[in-house]
Amino acid sequence: MTTSTTEKLNRQGYKWSDYQGLPTTLCKGCGHDNVTRHIIQGYFDLGIAPHNVVKTSGIGCSSKTPAYFIHKGYGINAVHGRMPSVALGAKLANHELEIIGVSGDGDTASIGMGQFCHLIRRNLDMVYVVENNGVYGLTKGQFSATSERGAKSKGGEENALPDIDLCALAITLGGTFVARGFSNDPQQMVNLVKAAVAHKGTSMLDVISPCVTFNNHEGSTKSIHYVVEHDIHLNELGFVAAWEQPVADLVPGEAIDVPMPDGSHLVVRAVGRSFDPHDKIAALQVLEEAHRKGEILTGLFYVAEKAPDFSAALKVVNEKPLAAMNEAECRPPREAFEKYLASYR
Amino acid sequence: MNPVETLTFPQARRETKVVVNDLSIEVATVNGTGSQTANNTLAKSLFRMGLPISAKNLFPSNIQGLPTWFTIRVNKHGYTARKKELDWLIGMNPATWEKDVQALRPGAVCMWNSSELSDAPVKARPDLIAYPIPMTELIKSTGADAKLRKMLVNMVYVGAITHLLGIEEPVVLQVIKDTFKSKQKAIDVNVQCLQAGIDHARQHLVKADPYRVERMNANGKKVLIEGNTMSALGALMGGCTVLGWYPITPSSSLAEALIALAKKHRVDAATGAIRFADVQCEDELASIGMVLGAGWAGARAMTTTAGPGISLMSEFLGFGYYAEIPAVVFDVQRVGPSTGLPTRTSQGDIVSAAWCSHGDTEHLVLYPGGPEECYEFGRIAFDLADRYQTPVFVLLDLDLGMNFWMAEPPSYPTEGFQRGKVLTAEKLDELTKQSKRWGRYLDADGDGVPWRTLPGNAHPDAAYFTRGSGHDEYARYTEDPEAYRRNLDRVRKKTETARLALPRPVVETVPGARIGIVAYGSTHTAMREARDQLAEAGAKSDYLRLRASPLPLAELEEFVKKHDRVYVVEQNRDGQMEILMRAALRTPGAVDKLRPVRHYTGYPIDARSISDGVLALEKTK
Numbered sequence: 031m032t033t034s035t036t037e038k039l040n041r042q043g044y045k046w047s048d049y050q051g052l053p054t055t056l057c058k059g060c061g062h063d064n065v066t067r068h069i070i071q072g073y074f075d076l077g078i079a080p081h082n083v084v085k086t087s088g089i090g091c092s093s094k095t096p097a098y099f100i101h102k103g104y105g106i107n108a109v110h111g112r113m114p115s116v117a118l119g120a121k122l123a124n125h126e127l128e129i130i131g132v133s134g135d136g137d138t139a140s141i142g143m144g145q146f147c148h149l150i151r152r153n154l155d156m157v158y159v160v161e162n163n164g165v166y167g168l169t170k171g172q173f174s175a176t177s178e179r180g181a182k183s184k185g186g187e188e189n190a191l192p193d194i195d196l197c198a199l200a201i202t203l204g205g206t207f208v209a210r211g212f213s214n215d216p217q218q219m220v221n222l223v224k225a226a227v228a229h230k231g232t233s234m235l236d237v238i239s240p241c242v243t244f245n246n247h248e249g250s251t252k253s254i255h256y257v258v259e260h261d262i263h264l265n266e267l268g269f270v271a272a273w274e275q276p277v278a279d280l281v282p283g284e285a286i287d288v289p290m291p292d293g294s295h296l297v298v299r300a301v302g303r304s305f306d307p308h309d310k311i312a313a314l315q316v317l318e319e320a321h322r323k324g325e326i327l328t329g330l331f332y333v334a335e336k337a338p339d340f341s342a343a344l345k346v347v348n349e350k351p352l353a354a355m356n357e358a359e360c361r362p363p364r365e366a367f368e369k370y371l372a373s374y375r
Numbered sequence: 376m377n378p379v380e381t382l383t384f385p386q387a388r389r390e391t392k393v394v395v396n397d398l399s400i401e402v403a404t405v406n407g408t409g410s411q412t413a414n415n416t417l418a419k420s421l422f423r424m425g426l427p428i429s430a431k432n433l434f435p436s437n438i439q440g441l442p443t444w445f446t447i448r449v450n451k452h453g454y455t456a457r458k459k460e461l462d463w464l465i466g467m468n469p470a471t472w473e474k475d476v477q478a479l480r481p482g483a484v485c486m487w488n489s490s491e492l493s494d495a496p497v498k499a500r501p502d503l504i505a506y507p508i509p510m511t512e513l514i515k516s517t518g519a520d521a522k523l524r525k526m527l528v529n530m531v532y533v534g535a536i537t538h539l540l541g542i543e544e545p546v547v548l549q550v551i552k553d554t555f556k557s558k559q560k561a562i563d564v565n566v567q568c569l570q571a572g573i574d575h576a577r578q579h580l581v582k583a584d585p586y587r588v589e590r591m592n593a594n595g596k597k598v599l600i601e602g603n604t605m606s607a608l609g610a611l612m613g614g615c616t617v618l619g620w621y622p623i624t625p626s627s628s629l630a631e632a633l634i635a636l637a638k639k640h641r642v643d644a645a646t647g648a649i650r651f652a653d654v655q656c657e658d659e660l661a662s663i664g665m666v667l668g669a670g671w672a673g674a675r676a677m678t679t680t681a682g683p684g685i686s687l688m689s690e691f692l693g694f695g696y697y698a699e700i701p702a703v704v705f706d707v708q709r710v711g712p713s714t715g716l717p718t719r720t721s722q723g724d725i726v727s728a729a730w731c732s733h734g735d736t737e738h739l740v741l742y743p744g745g746p747e748e749c750y751e752f753g754r755i756a757f758d759l760a761d762r763y764q765t766p767v768f769v770l771l772d773l774d775l776g777m778n779f780w781m782a783e784p785p786s787y788p789t790e791g792f793q794r795g796k797v798l799t800a801e802k803l804d805e806l807t808k809q810s811k812r813w814g815r816y817l818d819a820d821g822d823g824v825p826w827r828t829l830p831g832n833a834h835p836d837a838a839y840f841t842r843g844s845g846h847d848e849y850a851r852y853t854e855d856p857e858a859y860r861r862n863l864d865r866v867r868k869k870t871e872t873a874r875l876a877l878p879r880p881v882v883e884t885v886p887g888a889r890i891g892i893v894a895y896g897s898t899h900t901a902m903r904e905a906r907d908q909l910a911e912a913g914a915k916s917d918y919l920r921l922r923a924s925p926l927p928l929a930e931l932e933e934f935v936k937k938h939d940r941v942y943v944v945e946q947n948r949d950g951q952m953e954i955l956m957r958a959a960l961r962t963p964g965a966v967d968k969l970r971p972v973r974h975y976t977g978y979p980i981d982a983r984s985i986s987d988g989v990l991a992l993e994k995t996k
Contacts, residue, residue, distance in 0.1 A: 081833040084672070085840075097840055097852070104830035105840035106671055106698070108664065109690050115619070115661040119668025119676060120830065122617050122652040127672065127830055145664075148657040348648045352616035353673030353829065355650055357791050360614040362640035364787045370608070370636075371784040374598035375423070 041273065042077030049074045051098040056091055061213035061239030061254075062161045066098045068216055069130070069159070072223030073100060076271065084120050084127045088113040088142060091168050091241075092134035092161035111142025114149035117156050118340075124351035125341045128227070129156035136166050139175040139194045146196075150203040153231040155339040157223070160196055160234075161213070163241040164252040171244035182249030196236045197331055198317045201310055206231040206334035208313070210327065212261050213239035214254065218328065221267040221296070225330070228269075228290035231339045238326060257326055264316060264329035265305060268297040288333055298330055307333050394585045396426055396451035398462040400536070402529075403475045405468050407439030409526030412554065412565075413533050414445040418779060420537070420547045421449055422599045425591040429455035429900070430599070430779040431979060436624070436718045442471045449588060455781065456901030457979040462586065465532050466492055479503055484584045486532060504584045506576075508535055513571045519564055527568045534572020539580065540588045544573065598784050602749040602775035605782065606705055607632035609753020610677055611640065614792050615703070617676035618653045619665035624717050625773040626679040626707040659684035663691040663702070667766075670701040671841065673797070673829040675757045677703035682711045682724045685731060692766050693732025697844040697866070699816070699825065701760035701795075704728075705753070705769045707776040710977050719977030720773035722896055725951035728768045729924055734844070735863060737870050739877065740768040740924045744899035746782035748922070749775065752878070754788065761795040763873040764827060772946070774979040775897040796826040800834040807836065815839045815850040816862060823868030870925060877923035880930050888915040891938035892972075892989070893931075895921040895952060897979065898944050904982035905989075912986070914993055916942075921952065926959045935965045940996070942989050944972045946980050 038046040049070045054063050073083065083103030085096035089110035096105045108116045113131045121129050138146045138160045149158065164177035173181070173189045176196065181189045200208045207229040211219045219237070226233030238257050240246055246253045251260075270276075272293030285299040286306060298307050305312060313331040320327035341347050348355075361367070400417075404410040411432075418430035428449050435441040448458050460480050466472050466487035473496045476485060481502035490511035497505050510531040514524045537547055548566060555561040606629050610618075618637075620630040630653075637651035652669075656662040662678040669676035680688065685706055695702050708724045710716040728740050739759060741752040752769050760767040798806075798813060806813055813836060816825050828837040839850040847858040894902055899920055906916050919934045921927070935941050943953045950971045957966050972988035974980040 079833070081838060082831055084830050086668075101840075102835070102838050104838050106668070107840070107842045108667070109694050112660055112664045112691065115656070115664025116668035116671070118654065118661075119617060119619065119665035119670070119674075120672040121668075122654070122665070123669040123672035123674030123676070124829075124831055144657050145661055148661065344652055344654075345647060345649045346652045348643060348646070348650055351673075351831075352650065352652060353669075355614065355616050355674075357614065359650055360616065360641070360792075361612050361788070366640060367612070367787050368784070371598055374600040374604075375596075 040074050040077045042079070044074070044077060044080060046074060048080045048102045049100050051101045054098045055094065057243045059242040060091070061163060061241070062092055062095050063098070064213040064216070065159065065161055065219070065237050065239055066095050068219040068223055070099045071216075071220045072227060075220070076224055076227055078128050078227065082126060082128050084117070084129045086113045086117045086120070086129065086131045088133055088137040090134040090137045090166070092132055092239075093137060095132050095161070111137050111140070112145055113137070113142070114145040114154075114158070118149070118152070118154055121154055121156060121341060122344070122346060123353040125347050126351060130159065131156060132159045132161065135160060135162045135164060135174040135176040139196060147203055150200050150205045150232055150234060152340040153204070153206050153337055155230050155232070155341060157226045157233045157235065160236045161239040162196070162236055162252075163239050163245055164250070165241050165245040167241050167244055178251045181251040182247070184244050184247055186249070195317060195321065197234070198314055200234045201313055201332050205234050205332065206337045207233040208332045209234070209330045210236045210238065212257055212326075212328055213237055214258070215261070215328070218263070218267060221269045222330070224269040224294070225267065225290065225296045228292050228294045228296075229333065230291040231334070231337055238328070260324065260326045262320065262325045262327050263301045264327050264331065265301055265307070266299045267330060268299070270295040270297065296330070307331065308335055392585050393587055395587045395589055396449055396591060398449055398586045399458040399460070400447045400463040400465065401461050402445040402465040402532070403468050403471055404443050404445065404529070405470070406434055406437060406441055406443040408529070410443070410445065410467065410529045412526070413529030414447070416530075416547065416550050416554065417533050417536065418447050419550045419599060420542050421447065421588060422594065422781070423546050423550065424543055424588060425594050426588060427451065427453040427455055427593045427781060428599075429781070431457055431774065432778060433978060434718050436716070442468050451591060451593070452904075453593065454904035454982065456904060457981045459981045459983045463536075463584070465536070467529070467532070472496060476500060476503070484586070486535065488528065488532075506535065506539070506580055508532065508572070508575060513575055514568060517567050517571050519568060523564065527564060530565050530568035531572035531575070534569040535576040535580070537569070538573045538576035539582060539584065540586055542588055543590070594781065596784055597781045599779050600746055600782055601628065601777055601779060602743070602746050602771050603629035603707065603777060604632045605746040605749035606753035606769065606771065606776070607636060609750040610703070610757070611636045612788055613754035613757040614675045615677050615757060616651055617666065617669035617674045618651070618678070619656050619662040619669075619676070620679045621656050621659045621662050621684065623681045623684055625709055625777045626681050626705060628777060629705055629707060630679040659687040660691065663688040663695075663704070666702045667691060667695050667700045670760070671698070671830075675701070675703075675761070677705060679705045679707070681707050681709045681717075682727070683713045685724055685727055689727075689732045692738070693734060693736055694843050695766045696732065696736050696738065698841050699764040699827070699866070700766070701764055702766040703756045703760050703769065704766055705771065708770060708772040716977045718773070720897070720946065720979055721975065721977065722772055722898070722946040722951065724770060725947065726954055728770060729955055737925055738766055738768055739763060739873055740770055741878065742770050742895040742922055743775065744896060744920055744922065746775070746780045747785060750785045758793040759873070759876070762793055762876070763824060763869060764795060765869075765873070770896065772897050778979070780900075796824055798826045798828045798832070798837070800832050800837065803828065803832070803834040803837055814848040816846060816865070817848040818865050818868070822872045823865050823870070824872060874925040874927070877925070877927070880922055880927050881920045882917070882930065882934065884917040885910070885915050888917040889939045890914060890989070890993070891917045891919060891934055891941040892944060893919050893921060893934070893941060893952070893956070894944040896946075898946060901980050901982040901985055905985035908982060908986035909989055912990055914990060916989070924955055926955060928959060928961070931956065932960065932962050932965065935960065935968055936962060938968065940970055941968045942970045942972050942992070944980075944985055944988075946974050948973060948975045
């Protein structure tokens with residue numbers, strides 16, 4: 031094996047290239063490619079072992095992206111809207127896997143709405159990214175369910191239906207980590223990705239990720255220009271890894287330290303208002319207010335202080351994964367087997 | 376006990392002949408009235424007397440208040456399929472009472488709750504043997520709690536028939552004790568009501584029917600069990616660790632039996648951790664997605680469902696077929712569609728399972744022919760799924776899954792799991808040392824079955840990206856026409872390899888038979904009786920029982936070649952297995968020999984329907 035001395039290594043000794051993927055096949059300038067870069071950065075910085083990463087997705091432009099990052103991880107591109115169930119099975123089979131799912135607004139808010147709701151409700155330990163552009167890209171420009179009422183399609187048609195706010199929905203459903211980012215805001219995004227990975231439970235990351243081909247025109251409410259103009263940060267985030275300097279004393283009311291299960295910390299500093307990310311009602315309120323004002327609010331909306339993830343709730347975390355169980359671990363002894371049958375005599 | 380008024384009936388007939396160990400009993404009742412315990416007591420008592428029996432519940436899609444018929448067949452020859460002609464009716468349901476009586480054949484026995492049901496229908500049928508029993512009044516006289524009377528009244532007919540048939544009373548008492556285990560109060564009150572029935576029959580009824588039961592020794596170590604329970608035990612022993620399911624009749628009891636087994640046998644005593652994950656999913660689409668995710672990550676995973684669930688799962692099953700992911704699907708078939716007759720039996724998913732999904736597919740399907748095979752196929756389905764990296768269906772039906780069948784208890788498995796071609800990091804290292812390159816979809820061994828790695832394998836070459844059919848040998852995305860065709864052809868080759876590893880058909884022959892019969896699944900239970908009936912009518916027959924598809928071509932071609940006509944017996948309208956046979960048979964003229972015998976009433980098939988069906992067609996040839 032030849033070693034490249036120039037290549038960047040992370041603290042755990044993995045190379046930058048271990049986290050890269052195949053070249054993208056999306057349109058030039060697609061927001062999703064930015065999200066891919068932020069995911070690579072976040073996982074590299076955290077030093078997540080690439081071979082333990084499982085990348086799952088449904089169908090759509092967003093769902094193609096798992097091929098573009100962490101090629102040393104295992105990918106599964108399943109069917110439309112039903113990635114959560116595949117992720118669920120994989121995680122239960124092997125609780126040591128680090129699951130990330132990439133979905134889109136069509137894949138999540140329409141065909142996959144049922145699975146999305148139940149994923150959130152179960153609090154499966156995974157990172158769930160919605161690359162949200164308000165439009166069906168791969169089928170050439172139909173409105174999605176996250177497109178705002180009155181938004182205009184590329185052909186000039188006006189959207190008659192209100193949008194579904196996936197973050198408000200996730201909070202209502204009992205989501206334990208709910209945040210929104212913008213594909214063109216690397217600083218906020220990388221912090222959100224790291225915090226999402228560190229969180230134990232479903233980390234729901236709604237990312238406004240403009241479609242440069244079908245939804246980047248005048249009248250669109252998810253064009254790059256429109257999002258840049260309307261993006262309001264709810265809070266500024268600082269992710270401090272477990273091995274980094276501990277957080278200095280924080281002034282109450284200015285910033286909140288959110289300790290993460292892996293020993294890292296997320297420092298959340300509200301912008302222009304006081305806001306506690308542990309307050310569910312406050313989160314719903316700021317989301318509704320932003321909606322009324324036509325603002326695109328981004329940042330961390332809610333993180334639960336403590337909630338068991340699904341594997342813990344099911345008590346399936348054994349010393350080894352279910353996938354590795356052998357005959358002796360699966361079969362009751364002969365006497366028990368025969369006793370069971372005898373009860374049917 | 377208060378004196379009970381006896382009713383007098385015009386029926387003067389009294390059978391002089393004696394029929395030992397051969398009758399069918401039907402309890403016409405209302406669901407939700409607690410008759411299940413009484414009926415099970417009756418069935419189990421007969422079983423424990425060493426008599427071959429079966430017990431079937433014909434129930435409505437409803438929880439309380441609609442008609443239910445529980446049938447028990449006792450037969451010394453071991454014929455335990457549903458019998459078309461009823462010998463002994465126990466009438467408990469006012470709503471069906473008139474029709475129930477009218478349907479009886481001349482000479483049949485009619486026992487009924489005369490406190491609740493009118494005597495008129497029986498009076499109009501002087502050809503019947505009548506046993507009126509004022510069950511409600513008898514129950515009142517026992518002093519049983521008023522709230523429990525509706526349930527306990529059923530024990531009265533158990534008592535009466537116990538006396539009239541000569542069922543051994545100590546056996547019945549022991550069954551009641553075993554049923555209620557340590558609940559002494561429940562035992563006492565049930566025994567009291569049973570006794571009221573026995574006493575009434577002894578004091579007030581004159582034995583006029585020909586039926587008797589006598590102890591036999593036919594059952595050996597056999598158990599009386601539902602196919603769903605046997606399948607659950609098979610799945611437990613087969614190493615299933617992940618279950619994703621959505622409740623649907625008639626499959627729910629399979630999932631629930633497995634969950635109960637896992638709670639008992641898969642718990643780590645030290646940590647409390649469970650070596651089994653069970654998720655009641657939001658729908659069938661999620662169930663199969665979860666199963667495929669788990670199978671892909673290396674766990675032995677399964678789902679349980681019925682026809683409507685198969686329809687919902689079909690997109691994912693096509694994905695599983697092309698992504699080559701092990702999965703086990705237990706389909707307990709019922710009458711379709713969703714608003715059809717969900718509590719009635721059918722072999723209605725033969726075609727939809729075999730070719731489930733869009734595009735080119737051919738799935739591995741097992742057809743257990745009895746409870747023993749529900750266990751055995753339930754267990755080996757996981758080996759087959761792993762060995763051939765594909766979804767495997769196990770097709771039961773409501774009759775097999777939910778009714779009580781006698782079964783030889785399976786022996787404790789000595790074989791280990793066959794995990795198929797899984798490359799560990801060490802094995803992958805060896806390949807690398809031999810300068811061999813691994814490809815996820817590469818036919819390295821010439822059998823069409825590729826090697827796979829599991830997520831978490833840290834070898835630098837182990838990771839791959841899984842998609843449907845658009846990939847080359849190295850799991851790289853491609854739309855290249857040749858690569859696509861090569862992949863489809865290799866998957867077919869894999870299917871051909873699997874075809875030879877599936878359970879072989881079972882062939883039974885008699886010298887001089889010119890006709891052959893092909894059947895599968897729960898129909899098997901009626902086949903011996905039907906063939907005996909045919910032989911009596913001068914039509915000797917050979918029998919091939921299919922146990923899996925893709926069909927066993929060599930055996931099937933040979934069987935068809937040997938016979939002038941081949942009857943395909945099915946519990947569906949369209950001849951779904953015949954469709955598979957017609958698609959598979961290659962010998963010229965073979966398909967012209969096929970003749971249909973189809974039963975599709977929603978009730979389990981009976982022997983007479985088969986033999987009559989064959990004989991009718993034999994006349995026309």
